[in-house]
Amino acid sequence: MSIPESDRKCTYADYLTWPDEERWEIMDGIPCMMTAPSWQHQAIGMQLATQFNTYLAGKPCRVFGAPFDLRLPVNRDNKDEDTVNVVQPDITVICDASKLKGTGYFGVPKLIIEISFPSTGKMDKVFKFSLYEKAGVSEYWIVEPVDKTVAVFTLQEDGRYGRPQMYAEEDSVTVNSFPDFMVDLRQVFEGI
Secondary structure, eight states, X not given: OXXXXXXXXXXXXXXXXXXXXXXXXXXXXXXXXXXXXXXXXXXXXXXXXXXXXXXXXXXXXXXXXXXOEEEOOSSTTOOGGGOSOEEOOSEEEESOGGGEETTEEESOXXXXXXXXXXXXXXXXXXXXXXXXXXXXXXXXXXEETTTTEEEEEEBOTTSSBOSOEEEETXXXXXXXXXTTOEEEHHHHHTTO
């Protein structure tokens, strides 16, 4: 087993050789070690996954929670093992099951949700925001457990995320990707 080298871009092929007991992400070839999530993070993630899973039952799209290796291709010629973007979104919704491979998904999902704390804010709001926008993820949610808010970003025709739709803990969120589905934030933030 090898560990990440800091002097070169790492790929998914490298990632597969790293110790299983460690959690890593790679963004633009740069490895980032992850820490274990808090109980609040886990509770919010479970509630979101449950609501999405219930809605998606019997439909072609599926929801996955971390750990789930999302490999975002840089271009159409990018091979899975050569990708330099491997992330572990808290919630990933995919609609093309043919791209499920090995430890996760190689392609661009329909929707991604990150549960952001002060310690991960820069990663979620700057680095991952840019990565998901560039990859063409249609809808990106940033959930803030401390403030009990959700910011929903939707990809515009120009390939950029527009201004976020903002929601508070007493709201229900209409999912832009599935307009007949609403997420009840009272349940998401209950007990947090």
